[in-house]
Amino acid sequence: MSATEASGNPQATAGGIGIANLPNQLHKIVTKKGTNFSLMVVGESGTGKTTFINTLLTTELIEPLDDATRRKKQLDKTVDINIHKAELEEKMFSVKLNVVDTPGFGDYVDNNDCWLPVVDFIENQYEQYLRQEQQPVRKGIVDMRVHACLYFIRPNGHTLKPLDVRAMKAIGARVNLIPVIAKADTLSPTALRQFKKRVMDVIDAQSIRIYQPPVESDDDNSELRNREIISAVPFAIIGSTLEVKTEDGRRVKGRQYPWGVAEVENDQHCDFRKLRSLLIRTHMLDLISTTEESHYDKYRTTQMKTRKFGEPKPKKSENKKFREEEEALRKRFTEKVKLEENRFRQWEQKLIAERDRLNKDLEQEHNLVKQLESEIEAISNAGSPNNKFFRK
Amino acid sequence: MAPSAPSINSTMSSRMATARPSSYRHKSEKRGMTYNIMLVGQAGLGRRTFLNTLCERAVIASPEAPNPETANVADPMKFDTYEVAMEEEGTRISLTVIDTPGFGDGLDNTSCFKQLQDYIEAQFDEVLVEESRVKRNRRYRDHRIHVLVYFIAPTGHSLRELDIELIRRLGEYVNIIPVIGRADSFTVEELDAFRANVMRDIVYYKLPVYNFCWDETDSEALVENREIMDHIPFSVVTCDEVFDNEYGSVRIRRYPWGTIEIDDEAQCDFALLRYILLNSHIADLINYTEDMLYENYRTKKLEVGGYGENDEEEDDDEEEQALGASKKQE
Numbered sequence: 001m002s003a004t005e006a007s008g009n010p011q012a013t014a015g016g017i018g019i020a021n022l023p024n025q026l027h028k029i030v031t032k033k034g035t036n037f038s039l040m041v042v043g044e045s046g047t048g049k050t051t052f053i054n055t056l057l058t059t060e061l062i063e064p065l066d067d068a069t070r071r072k073k074q075l076d077k078t079v080d081i082n083i084h085k086a087e088l089e090e091k092m093f094s095v096k097l098n099v100v101d102t103p104g105f106g107d108y109v110d111n112n113d114c115w116l117p118v119v120d121f122i123e124n125q126y127e128q129y130l131r132q133e134q135q136p137v138r139k140g141i142v143d144m145r146v147h148a149c150l151y152f153i154r155p156n157g158h159t160l161k162p163l164d165v166r167a168m169k170a171i172g173a174r175v176n177l178i179p180v181i182a183k184a185d186t187l188s189p190t191a192l193r194q195f196k197k198r199v200m201d202v203i204d205a206q207s208i209r210i211y212q213p214p215v216e217s218d219d220d221n222s223e224l225r226n227r228e229i230i231s232a233v234p235f236a237i238i239g240s241t242l243e244v245k246t247e248d249g250r251r252v253k254g255r256q257y258p259w260g261v262a263e264v265e266n267d268q269h270c271d272f273r274k275l276r277s278l279l280i281r282t283h284m285l286d287l288i289s290t291t292e293e294s295h296y297d298k299y300r301t302t303q304m305k306t307r308k309f310g311e312p313k314p315k316k317s318e319n320k321k322f323r324e325e326e327e328a329l330r331k332r333f334t335e336k337v338k339l340e341e342n343r344f345r346q347w348e349q350k351l352i353a354e355r356d357r358l359n360k361d362l363e364q365e366h367n368l369v370k371q372l373e374s375e376i377e378a379i380s381n382a383g384s385p386n387n388k389f390f391r392k
Numbered sequence: 393m394a395p396s397a398p399s400i401n402s403t404m405s406s407r408m409a410t411a412r413p414s415s416y417r418h419k420s421e422k423r424g425m426t427y428n429i430m431l432v433g434q435a436g437l438g439r440r441t442f443l444n445t446l447c448e449r450a451v452i453a454s455p456e457a458p459n460p461e462t463a464n465v466a467d468p469m470k471f472d473t474y475e476v477a478m479e480e481e482g483t484r485i486s487l488t489v490i491d492t493p494g495f496g497d498g499l500d501n502t503s504c505f506k507q508l509q510d511y512i513e514a515q516f517d518e519v520l521v522e523e524s525r526v527k528r529n530r531r532y533r534d535h536r537i538h539v540l541v542y543f544i545a546p547t548g549h550s551l552r553e554l555d556i557e558l559i560r561r562l563g564e565y566v567n568i569i570p571v572i573g574r575a576d577s578f579t580v581e582e583l584d585a586f587r588a589n590v591m592r593d594i595v596y597y598k599l600p601v602y603n604f605c606w607d608e609t610d611s612e613a614l615v616e617n618r619e620i621m622d623h624i625p626f627s628v629v630t631c632d633e634v635f636d637n638e639y640g641s642v643r644i645r646r647y648p649w650g651t652i653e654i655d656d657e658a659q660c661d662f663a664l665l666r667y668i669l670l671n672s673h674i675a676d677l678i679n680y681t682e683d684m685l686y687e688n689y690r691t692k693k694l695e696v697g698g699y700g701e702n703d704e705e706e707d708d709d710e711e712e713q714a715l716g717a718s719k720k721q722e
Contacts, residue, residue, distance in 0.1 A: 044547070045552070046545065046546070046547020046549050047547075048548075065549075067589075067592070070549060071596070074551070074552065074553060074593075075553055077553075107552055107553065108552075108553045109502055109553050109554050109557055110499070110500040110502055111499050111500065111501075112500050154436070154545075155436065156435050156436020157436045158436055158458055159458045159460070159463055160463050162464050162466045162497070162498060162499055163499055165463050165464040166464060185576075185577060186546075186576055186577040189647075189648060198457070198458065202463040204460070205460035205463070206460070206464055256579055257576070257580075257649075258580060258658065258659050259647070259649075259650035259651055259652050260647065260651075261649055261650075262649045263649070268648050269648055
């Protein structure tokens with residue numbers, strides 16, 4: 001029993017009753033249970049998602065694709081959802097980590113609705129949790145609800161693309177969305193500042209909802225840190241799992257260019273440390289609790305308003321690939337019908353032509369017969385004496 | 393001297409060993425060699441800065457700040473033309489650069505390819521009509537695109553569907569030179585790996601990029617050209633500021649961790665590309681466009697359209713026919 005100050009009760013004895021020990025109990029429970037964290041990364045291919053995850057976790061969780069797989073994906077026109085599971089352990093505390101990757105997002109010529117598989121996945125996890133909660137036996141619930149979604153923005157130096165705006169709007173309404181500027185080492189510091197400002201302007205103007213970490217804290221230091229973190233949104237990051245040597249001899253994680261080394265953990269170069277702090281060190285629990293308390297709850301409320309307890313979710317078949325195939329089939333069908341009709345028409349015309357020809361022949365023959373008849377008559381009239389002869 | 397009939401100039405230059413621009417003497421003395429470059433690529437890959445760095449002056453101003461209210465709607469693709477009078481190694485070049493902002497920036501970009509193809513074909517059609525006139529226009533300006541510089545995004549993996557489709561569709565109408573925009577996002581190893589991947593994709597999908605070794609008669613140039621082909625796609629980094637040091641002015645790009653010198657060949661291919669585009673290969677590119685691409689197009693067009701002898705009075709009919717033929721072509 002630790003002796004801490006009593007809760008404002010002037011009559012409390014020096015010992016208290018021990019309520020203040022609850023955090024320690026909680027600590028023990030949580031330490032034993034570990035926690036479950038799901039992180040989603042969304043963005044075009046080549047924005048450094050895989051490298052970032054591997055840098056964040058200092059381990060190669062996601063392996064880069066080989067040529068054959070990548071080529072199959074190049075013209076695939078679909079967005080996949082890949083889940084990578086890992087269990088991290090640090091100082092006796094374990095976290096079951098799920099990283100959800102979305103290859104194919106925004107990679108094609110036609111990217112309409114490419115965020116739908118992402119949104120569907122997020123909602124499905126809520127749905128799964130909802131169903132499991134409603135079961136009679138609720139032990140061993142598998143919780144894959146996404147606690148944070150990192151959206152990787154390609155640094156084009158101007159502003160957000162329409163694809164980014166539409167996707168972020170859809171995703172931010174359902175999950176904690178954290179916008180990230182990928183490969184930030186391609187922008188000079190002034191360009192980066194300007195780009196960040198423009199991105200935030202668009203986010204405000206388009207009412208895109210992003211994750212707002214809580215600022216107030218008991219500790220002044222952490223409040224300052226929180227403010228710093230918030231002001232750095234969207235986070236500019238550089239990812240690297242390699243260790244390189246800088247000019248002044250330090251060994252750091254970074255990217256070695258012919259003109260210098262861009263360091264991952266240097267706050268002057270990028271916001272990696274702030275983002276890591278947000279995701280893991282300081283705000284992981286807040287991410288988890290906002291997911292459970294606000295996003296999941298919102299989903300649950302809307303679903304329960306329209307559905308009865310225990311009823312399955314009505315399914316929408318919005319599969320784009322099917323739609324395209326349907327269109328293609330329909331086109332083929334109309335083309336075939338057209339072809340057949342043409343053939344038919346040609347056949348009909350041939351028949352008509354044939355009939356006309358035969359009619360003409362018939363007419364010719366008819367004329368010939370008439371001519372012969374008239375000749376015969378002429379001859380018979382002319383040679384009438386002979387006729388009289390023959391008639392006898 | 394007969395005015396700019398394409399056939400005369402091409403035979404003249406193919407007789408030259410290394411087709412240097414100085415061989416176009418009679419043309420260069422007048423208004424400079426006509427040269428048209430088209431820049432295609434998504435926003436943010438450095439097209440505008442590339443143009444400014446190429447011409448060594450601010451041809452295109454920075455765009456005004458985009459309106460956040462309309463960020464969810466993509467601007468349609470436009471064709472912006474910029475005319476610059478250049479002088480390279482004593483030769484005057486009347487350069488026209490066509491920029492295509494809006495390419496690939498929308499949600500659904502399938503219509504971009506057709507627009508580009510139509511534009512390029514329209515230039516060919518103009519020449520076709522002009523050639524067939526009885527009375528030719530002495531001041532006629534050739535707008536055919538001699539080279540298309542295509543900016544690939546530095547993803548680090550390989551080509552994307554957009555890149556593959558563009559090169560596939562336009563390779564038969566124009567010389568395509570692929571470049572890697574914003575190549576300063578790569579370390580040396582990554583750049584080599586990316587280049588190798590892109591080349592593998594080009595071979596695998598049989599993409600018609602410009603073959604520097606198309607003229608096999610010149611063996612010296614062939615060796616040089618093979619070396620150049622090893623640099624495809626060219627890595628391009630564009631310049632933010634010009635810094636004056638004791639050796640003169642140096643074009644640089646500054647980062648907190650270092651400074652890139654644009655003209656240093658070890659750091660990026662910009663200098664090489666500039667030399668190719670404006671000096672060593674300008675004649676090759678123009679020749680290939682006129683002798684091969686345009687001729688192929690012309691043959692296809694005439695086989696379908698059925699051109700015949702033309703009179704000046706029939707100019708209107710002939711133009712109608714050209715439109716009709718191009719519609720049939722579609």
